[in-house]
Amino acid sequence: MMRTTPFHPRLEQLNHAHAWGNWSGYLSALKYDLSSKHEYFSVRNAAGFFDTSPLHKYWLRGPDAERFCSHVFARDVRALRPGRAQYQVWCDDAGFVLEDGVIFRTAADEFFLTAAEPNYGYLTSLARRYELDVVDATEDFASLAVQGPRSRDILRALTPDIDELRYFGLTHTKIGDTEVMVSRTGFSGDLGYELVIPADAALEVLDAIIAAGEPHLLRPYGEEALNMVRIEAGLPLLGKEFTSSRYAYTDAHRFTPDELGLGWLLKGIDDESRPFIGREAILRERATGSSRWRTVGVAIEWRDYYDLFASNGLLAVPDEIPVGWETMLYSAKGKRIGYATSFMYSPYAQRHIGIARVRPKFAEIGTEIQVEQTVNHEYLNVRGHVTGLPFFNPERKVA
Amino acid sequence: MADSHAYDVIVIGAGHNGLTNAAYLAKAGQRVLVLEQNSLVGGAAITEELRPGFQFTTFSYALSLLRPEIIAELDLVRYGFNPLYMRSHFAPMDNGDYLLLGPDDAVNRQEIARHSKADVDGMERFQHDTSRVRQFLRPLFDSIPPNVFSKDPQDADQVAWLLNHLGGADTKVIHDSVRLLTGSIKDFVDDYLESEIIKATICSAACVGIKLGPMSPGTGMNWLYLAMGEHDGHSGSWSFHKGGNGGFTQVLARAATAYGAEIRLNSAVSHLLTKHGEARGVVLRDGTEFRAPVVVSSLDPRRTFLQIADPRELPSDFVETIERFRFQGVSSKVNFALDGIPRYPALGDRTDHLLGFLNFAPTVEYMERAYDAAKYGWYSEHPYIDACIQSFMDPDMAPPGKHVMSCYVMYTPHELKSSTWAEQRENMADRVQATVNRFFPNFDDLVLQREVVTPDIIEERTGLSEGNIYAGEFFPHQMYFFRPAPGYSDYRTPIEGYYQCGSGTHPGGCVIGAPGRFASQQIIKDTRR
Ligand SMILES: Cc1cc2nc3c(=O)[nH]c(=O)nc-3n(C[C@H](O)[C@H](O)[C@H](O)COP(=O)(O)OP(=O)(O)OC[C@H]3O[C@@H](n4cnc5c(N)ncnc54)[C@H](O)[C@@H]3O)c2cc1C
Numbered sequence: 001m002m003r004t005t006p007f008h009p010r011l012e013q014l015n016h017a018h019a020w021g022n023w024s025g026y027l028s029a030l031k032y033d034l035s036s037k038h039e040y041f042s043v044r045n046a047a048g049f050f051d052t053s054p055l056h057k058y059w060l061r062g063p064d065a066e067r068f069c070s071h072v073f074a075r076d077v078r079a080l081r082p083g084r085a086q087y088q089v090w091c092d093d094a095g096f097v098l099e100d101g102v103i104f105r106t107a108a109d110e111f112f113l114t115a116a117e118p119n120y121g122y123l124t125s126l127a128r129r130y131e132l133d134v135v136d137a138t139e140d141f142a143s144l145a146v147q148g149p150r151s152r153d154i155l156r157a158l159t160p161d162i163d164e165l166r167y168f169g170l171t172h173t174k175i176g177d178t179e180v181m182v183s184r185t186g187f188s189g190d191l192g193y194e195l196v197i198p199a200d201a202a203l204e205v206l207d208a209i210i211a212a213g214e215p216h217l218l219r220p221y222g223e224e225a226l227n228m229v230r231i232e233a234g235l236p237l238l239g240k241e242f243t244s245s246r247y248a249y250t251d252a253h254r255f256t257p258d259e260l261g262l263g264w265l266l267k268g269i270d271d272e273s274r275p276f277i278g279r280e281a282i283l284r285e286r287a288t289g290s291s292r293w294r295t296v297g298v299a300i301e302w303r304d305y306y307d308l309f310a311s312n313g314l315l316a317v318p319d320e321i322p323v324g325w326e327t328m329l330y331s332a333k334g335k336r337i338g339y340a341t342s343f344m345y346s347p348y349a350q351r352h353i354g355i356a357r358v359r360p361k362f363a364e365i366g367t368e369i370q371v372e373q374t375v376n377h378e379y380l381n382v383r384g385h386v387t388g389l390p391f392f393n394p395e396r397k398v399a
Numbered sequence: 400m401a402d403s404h405a406y407d408v409i410v411i412g413a414g415h416n417g418l419t420n421a422a423y424l425a426k427a428g429q430r431v432l433v434l435e436q437n438s439l440v441g442g443a444a445i446t447e448e449l450r451p452g453f454q455f456t457t458f459s460y461a462l463s464l465l466r467p468e469i470i471a472e473l474d475l476v477r478y479g480f481n482p483l484y485m486r487s488h489f490a491p492m493d494n495g496d497y498l499l500l501g502p503d504d505a506v507n508r509q510e511i512a513r514h515s516k517a518d519v520d521g522m523e524r525f526q527h528d529t530s531r532v533r534q535f536l537r538p539l540f541d542s543i544p545p546n547v548f549s550k551d552p553q554d555a556d557q558v559a560w561l562l563n564h565l566g567g568a569d570t571k572v573i574h575d576s577v578r579l580l581t582g583s584i585k586d587f588v589d590d591y592l593e594s595e596i597i598k599a600t601i602c603s604a605a606c607v608g609i610k611l612g613p614m615s616p617g618t619g620m621n622w623l624y625l626a627m628g629e630h631d632g633h634s635g636s637w638s639f640h641k642g643g644n645g646g647f648t649q650v651l652a653r654a655a656t657a658y659g660a661e662i663r664l665n666s667a668v669s670h671l672l673t674k675h676g677e678a679r680g681v682v683l684r685d686g687t688e689f690r691a692p693v694v695v696s697s698l699d700p701r702r703t704f705l706q707i708a709d710p711r712e713l714p715s716d717f718v719e720t721i722e723r724f725r726f727q728g729v730s731s732k733v734n735f736a737l738d739g740i741p742r743y744p745a746l747g748d749r750t751d752h753l754l755g756f757l758n759f760a761p762t763v764e765y766m767e768r769a770y771d772a773a774k775y776g777w778y779s780e781h782p783y784i785d786a787c788i789q790s791f792m793d794p795d796m797a798p799p800g801k802h803v804m805s806c807y808v809m810y811t812p813h814e815l816k817s818s819t820w821a822e823q824r825e826n827m828a829d830r831v832q833a834t835v836n837r838f839f840p841n842f843d844d845l846v847l848q849r850e851v852v853t854p855d856i857i858e859e860r861t862g863l864s865e866g867n868i869y870a871g872e873f874f875p876h877q878m879y880f881f882r883p884a885p886g887y888s889d890y891r892t893p894i895e896g897y898y899q900c901g902s903g904t905h906p907g908g909c910v911i912g913a914p915g916r917f918a919s920q921q922i923i924k925d926t927r928r
Contacts, residue, residue: 016751033486035502038754041484045641046794150794215799217791302471306632315534318632347484347631350467350476 002027005053006142006202010210014220021223024054024116029222036224037320037347043188043229044348046217047148049209050187050226052194053202056118057141060111062132069111070274072126073103074257074282075265078274080105085168085183088113089257089265095281096245096254097262098122099238102185104170112181112196114143116238122246142202146209147192147229149396150216155182155193157212162193167398175205187226189233191396227322231342231355234297234390236260241295241341241355256285259357261295261389294363297387298329298340300352300371308382312375318345318352329356330370330381337362337369349391352384362386406432406691408922409681410660411668411707412901414442414861415644417697418651418662419915420900422473425658427923432689433660434681436667436862439645440652442697443861443868444910446645450848452798453736456643457852458861459868460732460787460805461485461756463628463637464911465647466541472916478653481646482630482638483792485755490600491838493761495745498596499752515594525591525601532576533626533634535568540627543917544880544888544905579619580875585763587619595762603760603783606809608868608908610729612770613763621873624907637756639792644910671696671708671897678896681707693922697901697915698862699870700724700883704892713893720884724877724903728866729773731811732852733831737802741788741839753791759784759834769810776816778827782834783809801847806831813854813865820853827853869908870901879905890918891925898922 003026005011011029019030028051033039042048060069069077073088080086085104089097101115113119123134146155155162161173162182170183178201186192197205210218230237238244245254257263269279285291309316322344329338340354354371362369365388370381410421413435425431439445443458462482470480490498498514500507508519515521545557565573579587584605588598602613605622612618630638640647652662666687671694672680680690696703704713704721746752760766760783769779785807790797797803808831815823828851836842854866863870871877880888883903890898900918902908 033502033751034506035484035486037484038486038502041792045483045792153799217794302467306467315530315634316632317634320631345631348476348481350470350480350631 005051006199007051007053007144007206010203010206011051011220019222023223024056026054028054029220031222031224032220036222036228039219039221039225040228040320040347042217042219043148043190043221043225045149046219047146047150047154047213048219048221048225049213050145050147050221052114052143052145053141055114055116055138055143056120057137057143057196058113058115058120058123059135059137060113060123060132061109061135062130063109064130064132065109065111068127068130068132069103071276072123074276074278076268076271076274077103077105077111082107083170085170085185087265089262091257091278091282092245093277093281094245094254095256095278095285096248097242097257097260098244098246100236100262104181104183106170106181112137117244140199141196142199144195144197144206144209145186145188145192146195146218147186147188148190150213150218151192154209154213154216154218158208165193175208178205180205187233187235188229189235189390189392189397190229190394224321227342228320228344228346229392231322231344231353232346232348232390232392234355236262236295236355237342255293256282256291258282258285258291259293259295291360293338293357294360295389296356296358296363296365297389297391298354298356298369298371298384299349299387300382300384302351304383305352308373308375308380312380314375320345320347327354328372329358330372331362332368332370334370340371346391353387353391355389358386406430406689407926408432408693408695409434409689409691410695410697410900411681412436412442412697412862413440413652413662413664414697414901415444415648415651415910415912416901416915417442417695418648418655419469419473419912420695420697420919421660421662422651422655422658423916423919424922425655425660426473427919431655431660432691433655433662434666434668434683434689435662435664437860438664440662440664441645441648443857443863444644444648446643449850450736453801453803453848454643454796455734455803455850456645456789456805457734457850458732458857459644459910460639460789460807461637462640462644462647462910463630463635464625464909465628466911466913466916467629467632469912469916473654475650475654478657479641479646479650481641483641484630485637485639485792487752487755488600488758489752489755490596490758491743491761492596497743497745497752498600501751511594511597514596515592518592518594518597521591521593522597525588528571528575529579529623529626530634531569531572532579532623535572535576536623537627538564539879540906541913543890543921546886546889547880548886579623581616582619583614583616584618584622585613599760599762599766600758602763603758603766603785606766606770606783607785607807608730609873610727610773610810610812612767614767615770617874620875620878624873625909627906628909639787639789641793642795643789647910668707670706671894673709673712673894673897676712676894678894693896693898693926695898695900695918695922699726699864699867699901700899700903701726701864702862703899703901703903708892708894708897717884717887717893724883725872725874726813726865726867727872728813728854728857728863728868729810730857730866730868731808731827731854732850733806733808733828734850734852735804735806736797736847736849737788737804737845738847739800739845740802741804741835741842741845743839750791753788755787757784757786757788759786759838773810773812776812776814778811778815778823778830779809780830782811782831784831784834786835806835811853813858820855824851824853827851870903871907873907878907882907890914890921
């Protein structure tokens with residue numbers, strides 16, 4: 001049976017589009033409004049909230065928690081102070097990425113992990129050699145992202161504690177009578193917060209947020225708008241930018257952190273005192289320069305896109321809903337050089353943008369490329385170029 | 400003192416066209432000085448905080464016609480370009496019902512079917528046919544009109560291009576184009592639609608800014624003109640710029656400045672300096688002189704040629720054409736600060752109908768009668784109002800929980816018969832408020848403040864003659880290669896080095912930028928010669 005999240009009774013009332021998808025066996029709104037573009041604009045200009053409850057949530061507790069985490073996760077958790085959160089990836093021994101997620105350090109010997117896929121079996125099997133409890137808390141909590149420029153104003157009215165919260169900071173506070181964990185994190189690339197709320201108090205807290213948000217034009221948003229904002233933010237999504245190495249049949253479906261543009265997480269990899277899973281292989285990859293890909297941004301200028309359609313007798317109608325498949329990329333000379341894993345028209349950037357994997361020698365910003373489009377039932381190329389990531393990065397995100 | 404001011408180009412007026420022109424020229428390496436009479440840039444596209452926290456779009460209020468090439472070529476996103484999505488279009492009806500069109504075409508079919516089953520596919524045919532007309536005319540719209548009056552072989556190439564384009568079109572598309580360009584909008588929609596509210600919605604959009612009613616020939620062309628715009632590539636759709644259209648002109652000013660243009664405020668130009676029939680610079684009203692070999696006027700044709708230039712230096716037949724050029728402004732604005740949300744009784748607590756234009760024009764006859772008054776020198780008893788609560792799309796337009804509502808109002812002729820706007824202003828605004836209140840019965844109670852902007856005020860504050868929002872009426876004989884005068888639709892003027900870049904040139908008015916852009920192309924071409 002399809003399950004619903006603790007917020008569902010309210011979300012169902014708010015879902016005017018009756019558009020639901022299936023996220024880990026839970027009903028998850030694709031959009032609430034008839035237009036996901038409208039939701040996108042709410043997040044970008046006011047604030048939006050998104051139900052992340054289907055995320056898998058784990059407590060990692062015990063005297064060995066830090067040692068365990070610094071072994072399992074590729075990014076060094078030892079630098080993470082209690083009251084801070086960290087974006088993470090974890091790899092297999094071949095240095096390929098298994099998954100990504102966010103880890104919250106709630107105490108010296110306690111971490112809280114959120115992940116898109118189930119990892120309980122994996123974590124417990126590794127935990128046997130450590131003094132540590134792994135607790136699956138997925139159903140104990142509902143979780144909610146409140147994102148966008150007005151998110152601080154809205155939450156501040158409910159709990160002034162969040163006012164001081166820095167980017168990737170974490171605090172335990174109360175909304176009404178409910179203890180909640182609030183972090184300044186999210187998947188929008190903007191100022192935003194995520195709340196972890198005891199499941200039985202989820203509705204009360206949501207209602208308080210909705211009421212506080214009304215004068216600020218807070219609206220719910222679904223997976224479609226989420227996908228749009230995260231592409232602009234250059235954030236990888238499991239199932240789009242990568243699949244878990246664990247379930248891949250060939251290496252074409254496996255990627256290293258460097259290939260995914262996540263090399264920056266590996267600061268301190270040379271430090272011998274932290275032999276995390278995959279380290280040897282990643283060091284080898286770096287020493288031999290064997291990375292097959294670079295992750296870059298790609299963009300098409302308005303003029304090129306317009307001309308492609310106009311010269312074929314059509315009106316160019318850009319679509320901000322990301323395409324559901326990979327978009328092939330060619331060099332200026334017509335040679336296959338990679339593919340965009342996500343591709344959309346960005347209302348913010350006013351042009352088509354994508355997150356792409358290209359062969360390393362084509363990764364330089366500004367490199368001219370060609371992007372394959374289907375026009376009049378034919379594959380035609382339009383001129384584009386390589387850009388940096390992210391596309392959207394306002395100062396207020398970290399200010 | 401004069402020669403200490405060494406510029407390549409002086410642009411008169413920092414409206415959006417002057418700024419666009421300056422940005423392009425500066426980007427091309429010219430030393431550009433923009434002279435603006437007011438204490439802020441933007442002209443007819445400004446936003447003012449008339450009450451703490453409440454941002455009023457004094458004049459223009461929405462964006463659509465802006466040419467997308469300008470966004471890309473001037474890299475405007477980098478300077479803050481941010482057009483917001485208008486989700487819906489709402490038209491209240493006399494009987495309490497309404498037409499509410501939203502973002503989903505299939506759902507819109509259901510809404511249209513409530514009013515007429517035949518109009519569901521009627522509307523889709525209307526949209527498809529007009530979309531093909533737009534596609535056909537767009538290359539003409541988006542290029543400098545060929546000079547059909549010239550003997551120059553280079554111009555002949557352009558004329559040949561035009562004839563070739565016309566000749567290559569589908570017969571039906573040509574015919575539909577001519578019907579729209581020459582006929583009334585009512586005639587055109589009658590062939591597709593039967594529901595009064597749907598027809599009125601289209602017809603009202605065809606009358607914006609012109610002194611014509613939906614039954615007058617000429618409204619088809621205006622409809623088409625306004626439908627040449629887009630938001631994110633969606634033809635005919637409008638957006639609302641972050642911070643209002645004043646937010647947009649601030650973006651342009653930032654871009655122009657970043658490319659190296661200098662903008663000087665509080666600098667009203669008195670007249671053009673010439674020598675041997677060539678432009679040499681300008682003199683401000685306070686007597687300050689600025690010199691440059693190129694002077695570009697973004698003002699309307701009347702001011703450009705009869706006030707800034709000395710008409711005695713211009714050919715007399717040209718002066719005569721400019722003197723005959725019609726303005727006849729009919730538009731006003733009434734802007735409101737609101738204490739809360741206006742409620743439409745049939746929709747209860749819903750607010751999804753407030754996320755776009757609110758169109759007060761329940762029937763075609765309502766529109767035509769509103770126009771009738773203007774023919775006889777008076778303003779409408781029941782005005783046509785195109786409103787928009789911008790704070791629903793941009794929360795920064797008003798304090799939390801409060802709102803600003805822009806009401807664009809027709810018909811309010813510049814010349815009143817035996818009265819003045821000073822006498823009639825508040826009475827006109829009362830009619831506007833009463834009209835809104837008739838449909839939104841809690842409206843009166845919400846009004847915290849209102850700003851009334853009549854054609855005389857538009858003229859006084861922007862320089863748009865007679866308050867015509869387009870800097871010159873949209874008549875066929877004042878468009879394309881006739882705008883503003885035959886032989887001078889290429890942004891040049893009879894005075895060497897003196898150019899025009901305002902809405903009185905092709906393609907015309909609106910926050911569109913095309914005149915400013917085309918003029919810069921012509922100037923760059925001429926200076927390279
Ligand atoms: C009430 C109203 C509502 C409108 N609504 C819309 C809308 O919603 N959407 C839309 O697209 N269009 C709208 N328009 C039309 C649009 O705003 C105008 O067509 C456009 O802004 C004109 O731009 P411009 O740069 O050509 O001229 P202007 O904006 O008029 O700029 C001319 C500039 O020159 C300055 N100036 C004048 N004389 C002198 C002088 N002697 N010396 C120095 N400076 C001088 C003026 O102060 C002004 O800044 C509206 C217009 C009005 C009046």
